[in-house]
Amino acid sequence: MANLKELKNRIASVTATRKITKAMQMVAAAKLRRAQEAATAARPYAERMDKVLGNLASSIADPKGASKYLVGTGKDDTHLLIVMTSERGLCGGFNSSIAKIARTRAQQLLSDGKTVKILTVGRKGADALRREFGELFIDEIGFKGIKRLNFSHAEGVANMITTMFEEGGFDVATIFFAQFQSVISQVPTELQLIPAKIKENAQDKKQDDGAAYEYEPDEGIVLDYLLKRNIGTQIFRGLLENAASEQGARMSAMDNATRNAGEMIDKLTITYNRQRQANITKELIEIISGAEAL
Amino acid sequence: MAGTFKFELVTPESIMLSMDVEQVLVPGSEGDFTVFEGHAPVITTLRPGVIHVTSSEGIKGIFVHSGFAEVTSESLIVLAERAFMTDEIDPRQLKSDLDAAEKALEEGGDDEALRHIYRAIEELKALRGEAA
Numbered sequence: 001m002a003n004l005k006e007l008k009n010r011i012a013s014v015t016a017t018r019k020i021t022k023a024m025q026m027v028a029a030a031k032l033r034r035a036q037e038a039a040t041a042a043r044p045y046a047e048r049m050d051k052v053l054g055n056l057a058s059s060i061a062d063p064k065g066a067s068k069y070l071v072g073t074g075k076d077d078t079h080l081l082i083v084m085t086s087e088r089g090l091c092g093g094f095n096s097s098i099a100k101i102a103r104t105r106a107q108q109l110l111s112d113g114k115t116v117k118i119l120t121v122g123r124k125g126a127d128a129l130r131r132e133f134g135e136l137f138i139d140e141i142g143f144k145g146i147k148r149l150n151f152s153h154a155e156g157v158a159n160m161i162t163t164m165f166e167e168g169g170f171d172v173a174t175i176f177f178a179q180f181q182s183v184i185s186q187v188p189t190e191l192q193l194i195p196a197k198i199k200e201n202a203q204d205k206k207q208d209d210g211a212a213y214e215y216e217p218d219e220g221i222v223l224d225y226l227l228k229r230n231i232g233t234q235i236f237r238g239l240l241e242n243a244a245s246e247q248g249a250r251m252s253a254m255d256n257a258t259r260n261a262g263e264m265i266d267k268l269t270i271t272y273n274r275q276r277q278a279n280i281t282k283e284l285i286e287i288i289s290g291a292e293a294l
Numbered sequence: 295m296a297g298t299f300k301f302e303l304v305t306p307e308s309i310m311l312s313m314d315v316e317q318v319l320v321p322g323s324e325g326d327f328t329v330f331e332g333h334a335p336v337i338t339t340l341r342p343g344v345i346h347v348t349s350s351e352g353i354k355g356i357f358v359h360s361g362f363a364e365v366t367s368e369s370l371i372v373l374a375e376r377a378f379m380t381d382e383i384d385p386r387q388l389k390s391d392l393d394a395a396e397k398a399l400e401e402g403g404d405d406e407a408l409r410h411i412y413r414a415i416e417e418l419k420a421l422r423g424e425a426a
Contacts, residue, residue, distance in 0.1 A: 216338035
């Protein structure tokens with residue numbers, strides 16, 4: 001009989017778990033929608049920025065004299081890896097896949113004899129990398145308790161990076177985040193931030209009517225300004241992509257968990273019923289054989 | 295009556311404004327200028343200031359906090375990191391911005407930076423007048 005009671009408890013606990021995962025899945029679905037909207041809303045800014053940057057970069061005649069945000073410091077000795085992850089777990093392989101590509105990169109750079117510095121954004125990435133690369137951490141930025149990411153958060157990170165770059169703290173900066181593709185697929189991505197990778201516009205910098213842009217104050221200053229701004233934009237984009245990816249990953253992870261819990265409940269219920277019937281049969285046999293013995 | 299052209303104000307978080315307008319006063323870093331239809335193509339950085347947009351719906355004031363503007367003969371695109379309508383200004387936010395700017399002024403810096411801060415303060419004060 002104790003066995004039956006155990007089974008019953010087990011079923012009750014798995015049912016409770018299923019309720020929780022189901023709720024988490026639905027919450028993630030709602031948050032995902034908002035995160036996707038935010039990511040979509042941010043796209044026009046980044047696109048226009050890219051376009052103008054592309055125009056400018058291709059119109060700069062002498063790339064050597066251009067901003068070091070575009071051409072780099074001329075070295076690649078010190079690398080800054082900015083690992084962007086989420087603040088919370090229970091979202092499948094989301095955090096570990098980002099940490100994995102960051103780890104591979106860091107190991108590769110270290111074995112090439114480069115200096116590596118790591119800046120983590122989000123608690124989970126820091127946790128995943130701390131044991132192995134803890135001494136390389138320069139800072140950990142957390143966005144705990146922030147409901148809605150806005151540009152000023154990205155700006156804060158960007159300012160930190162530009163200040164460090166101006167002081168010669170590193171030569172190459174790379175960000176790691178997960179690109180959101182769909183609920184079932186989030187692609188961990190690495191993107192070089194400094195020196196900037198710019199898609200050069202194939203088309204002529206001249207406009208349709210043949211007039212070239214005039215730049216105020218001048219091309220170099222505008223380009224430098226834009227490249228600095230672009231860092232903030234890219235980080236913001238990374239954060240938003242990450243937010244959407246996190247919710248997507250959590251949604252599918254929780255969907256799986258809910259399904260597994262359902263299967264488990266079914267199995268346990270069958271075991272429970274069999275056990276109950278076996279007990280009844282046993283009791284019956286005991287009664288009947290007792291009666292026969294008389 | 296001047297013709298209209300397309301005006302877009304884009305912030306990192308959204309497209310704030312997209313409409314047909316008659317004229318726009320833009321606070322460029324090298325001086326304010328007004329854009330009409332058929333303006334020569336210019337790309338310029340902005341200083342913190344108020345954009346005045348004139349359309350068939352009247353004049354709108356939008357405060358922008360740094361950014362840049364791309365002018366072509368048929369459109370004006372302003373990319374600003376932070377922007378808000380002047381009639382939606384929160385006086386408390388304004389006060390804290392002003393305090394921050396004044397603090398930055400006291401801390402000093404090179405001439406260029408000081409000039410920027412000084413301008414920002416002027417602008418914020420002007421805004422305060424408009425909001426009040």
